Amino acid sequence: MKKIVFATNNKHKLEEAQQILGNEFKILSLADINCHEELPETSDTLEGNAYQKAEYVWSHYFRDEKIPVFADDTGLEVEALGGEPGVLSARYAAIDGDPQQSHDSEANMKKLLRKLDGEDNRTARFRTVISLVIDASDTTTEIPLYMEKRWEFEGIVNGQIIRERRGTTGFGYDPIFQPDGYEQTFAELGADIKNQISHRARAMQKLAEFLKDKNL
Template identity: 35%
Template sequence: MTDKVLETLVIATHNRGKLEEFAALLAPLGIRCTSAGELGLAEPEETESSFVGNARIKAVAASAATGLPVLADDSGITVDGLDGAPGVYTADWATTPNGRDFMQAMTRTWRELEEAGAPEPRLAQFHCTLILRRPDGQEQIFEGVAPGRLVWPPRGELGHGYDPMFIPDGHDRTYAEMAPEEKNAISHRARAFEKLAAALA
């Protein structure tokens, strides 16, 4: 894939926070980002049971609608004490009739850990699977994992999703207590992006 082809990349998301995070990570590569949300594309239903499968659904839908190269991700958190849940259903745990509420999702996660009598530390992993899909249908897959532990109550005002209850290994602050550039340097998404950048280079 040439730099010319990648001048503009559609990020297959309707999440503004995720778009900003992607744009910051892609800026050093000289790639301009827009998003499925900004382009008014419909959100496809994620019906697969794997991160790769759901990322591919989003990539194919955005590519078909725009004819542009697309970067799609599916990400989520797996919790050891919940046998890997919520996993690919991370966003579903936050879904309400009025949109996504991750405080609801975090509260449910901690409540179920308490009910299960899960021991401390309550280990968890953030996962990110990226699919870079070309207009001709070719695709590349990149995966990143960030291990850590969960804490309660949530801490920090930055970030999004489960960030306020997740402390990555080797740190004593949650993602939501870290400046975006600090989190972006160590996150699951950053680890997947390292592989993407290496492939593009």
């Protein structure tokens, strides 16, 4: 079984990734490789943050090994708010507020709903960017030597921000995001359906196809 590192310890992401990549790959988490330091995440774009994390893990742990590393970053982009919270989605409530609310899903949802209070335009989208870092000098793969070691895969799902939370599964903004074509929120649809249609699932599917095509 081939190994690949997902630069996260989020069990939801790891389970989703393993389901999509299947039994051909064993996904290693940050804990699995004994990486306990805080990964850099200082970019003002999803692409930049995903690459920072993947590059850090690859350069500090796998520069001399042939194990690919990937990381992701996701943003909820609300049209009426000019794309907010975007790259700050996980830390939305902590911006101009209590730093302790960083990665506080409940606080993030409350802030978003408050800012949309009275707004009829509820159009939004989730966007995930996956950055894959590989050793491009590995001649056992089908990747030419001149190609970059950095690859990106994007997944987008469009939908609406509802006015009240619904559902108990999922995480983050799932209880207030209803994807187009469905009557339920991500938190109501359940993992099986969400993993087929979500932004991260779409980006992961592109990653899986790339890994298979390039024989990594």
